[in-house]
Amino acid sequence: MSFAKITICLWFDTQAEDAANFYVSIFPNSKILSIQHYTSVGQEFHKKEPGSVMVVNFILNNHPFIAFNGGADYFRSGASSFMIHCDDQEEVDHYWDKLSPGGDETKQVCGWLADKWGVGWNVVPNGLEEMMKDKDPEKVKRVTAAMMAMKKLDIEGLQKAFEGSAEDE
CATH class of the missing domain: 3.10.180.10 (2,3-Dihydroxybiphenyl 1,2-Dioxygenase, domain 1)
Incomplete structure (x- = not known):
């Protein structure tokens, strides 16, 4: 499978997997492709529990997305949809x-x-x-x-x- 040159990344605190599962349940031609987990490497920066979900790669209606559990540092803006x-x-x-x-x-x-x-x-x-x-x-x-x-x-x-x-x- 080849990937698009642009993939949308949605930042979450800890809800990436729940959100990705929710979205793929709504849109046709959608599926979870893979889930990556945090390790102890870099924990001093990411502060996430080893084994917890880091990235969910998924497709919504044939468009690639990534849901990333990056922490509560960033919040969404209504300026994009x-x-x-x-x-x-x-x-x-x-x-x-x-x-x-x-x-x-x-x-x-x-x-x-x-x-x-x-x-x-x-x-x-x-x-x-x-x-x-x-x-x-x-x-x-x-x-x-x-x-x-x-x-x-x-x-x-x-x-x-x-x-x-x-x-x-």
């Missing part, structure tokens, strides 16, 4: 409903959420980008206003706003 492109509302609901429990509900806005480990996800229906790039500024305003009022994105509501039929109801 993983965008999930969804074909329909059922897929939007699936990812939203699986990833959002235990996460920070104050960060659920416009299709964005932070999961229970603070990892950011943007659950977006296919077609939204085209609506947002439409040449008609009124359509873009309406779909933007609808999107800004949503936590989990509702494709029908976005489409109605785009078409201008939302205010007819």
